[in-house]
Amino acid sequence: MKKLMTALLGASLLSTPVAAQSAWTGGDDQPTSPLACSGESPAPEPGEYNGGAPENAPDRKGKDITVVDIPKLVGVGYFASTASGMQEAAKELGNITINTDGPTRANIDEQITFVDNYITSGVDGILFAANDPVAIAPVLKKALAAGINVVGYDADAQADARQWFVNQALPNGVAKSMMDQLASEIGEEGSFAIVTSTFTTPNQARWISEMQAYTEKCHPKLKFLETVEAQEDNILSFNQAQTLINKYGDELKGILGMTSVATPAAAEAVQQNGLCGKVSVVGLALPNAMKPYINGDCIKSTILWNTVDLGYAAAEVMRQVVDGTLKPGDTTVKAGRLGELQIVNQSQVLLGAPKVFTKDDINDFDF
Incomplete structure (x- = not known):
């Protein structure tokens, strides 16, 4: 993987600058409900059903x-x-x-x-x-x-x-887990960037909006740099993480991976650049994909559900x-x-x- 990644550092994606944002990007425009900074938050009420229904569906009860x-x-x-x-x-x-x-x-x-x-x-x-x-x-x-x-x-x-x-998890619960873990690793005043799939991918957009709301409430001194898209593609995710490392240098203290592809790819970029212990990668990924980086003491954690x-x-x-x-x-x-x-x-x-x-x-x- 290392040789493949290195060979592709010159890919066209790297030649495309990613501009810093003054506000969080990649989220949606829906209302947010940040959880409490500490302690338990009450579970939401189910509310009135708002899903759809099949029309004239045959009786399939108990049938193959x-x-x-x-x-x-x-x-x-x-x-x-x-x-x-x-x-x-x-x-x-x-x-x-x-x-x-x-x-x-x-x-x-x-x-x-x-x-x-x-x-x-x-x-x-x-x-x-x-x-x-x-x-x-x-x-x-x-x-x-x-x-x-x-x-x-x-x-x-x-x-x-x-x-x-x-x-798999409520968006505000994902947001709390991600931002609390990030703050614990890079400090309350560290700077971070996000690698997501696309700005229209619904779960990631929802998580990012909730992450912003929770951060403003509970970790207000953390500095957001920008969000970049990587299409849930391994090579693109690595290249985007590399771009962030090159662009921000010592200012970059953490990368948030919003996909199971982006997180290990960002960890690989950190490892290849000799930044283990200097740039944290906190994100959503399968444990098996992150074991080499966590067991090798390059990355401290990964977050997911089963x-x-x-x-x-x-x-x-x-x-x-x-x-x-x-x-x-x-x-x-x-x-x-x-x-x-x-x-x-x-x-x-x-x-x-x-x-x-x-x-x-x-x-x-x-x-």
Whole structure:
């Protein structure tokens, strides 16, 4: 990987300057709800159901069903692990077949085409992780109109374009974990930049908005430099991290990785530049991808949820939706070995709080 990365330092992306921003970029325009700086925050009330419903869907209760899983992209560890969780649930349930298929890059137009093709070919259910919440909504509504059950996970669409969304963690919970960990590593007055996928990727945009609100409330002296896009591409993520290192020099104390690709790529850039211990990388990534950097004492932590559990929960929720055992007004849902999961934000199923993995425990996890 090192030789490949080094050879590509001269790629065109590096020749494109990324200007510093006076305000946070990469977030959305939705209201924020920063958690308390310390102590526990109360769980949100479920609220009134705001999801959609399939039209004239056949009775599928207890029957064998065929479901397609269309993530943001295939070929990356994150969605390979969610897919493995879905297969685990399918095996336990015994009456659901799940096939994972999708674009090889995080491209919303390609993702829409995949969804549309499966509506045409015919499936009972669609699981999705959206590349763009607005752009994907019409084709998901088309699926609902065709009587197909639609459940999201990882990255949501507009609420009425699907029935339920399995939320890996509440955005304000992700924000608190990320910014508290960053402040603990670079100090309360350190400067940092963000490497995200795209400014329209819904979950990352939501996290960034909540991160800004929480930082202004709880870590007001941290200095935000800029957000750069990397398309969830390994080489682009490395190049963008390298650009930030070159541009800001000693001013840069931390890089926040918003994707499971960006975080290890940024860690690789830090390591190759001999900046271990000088530039922190805090972000969302699979433990296995970060073990070399954390066990090698270059990076201190990584943050994530159990992605296998996320896929497992999504498959369980799809089965409950099809069977009618999860319906509007419910406050919890049974999800196999995960027990009962909480309903939040009107039509979301909450997996739980994010976890900070460190050298003390990262080797206990294999995903």
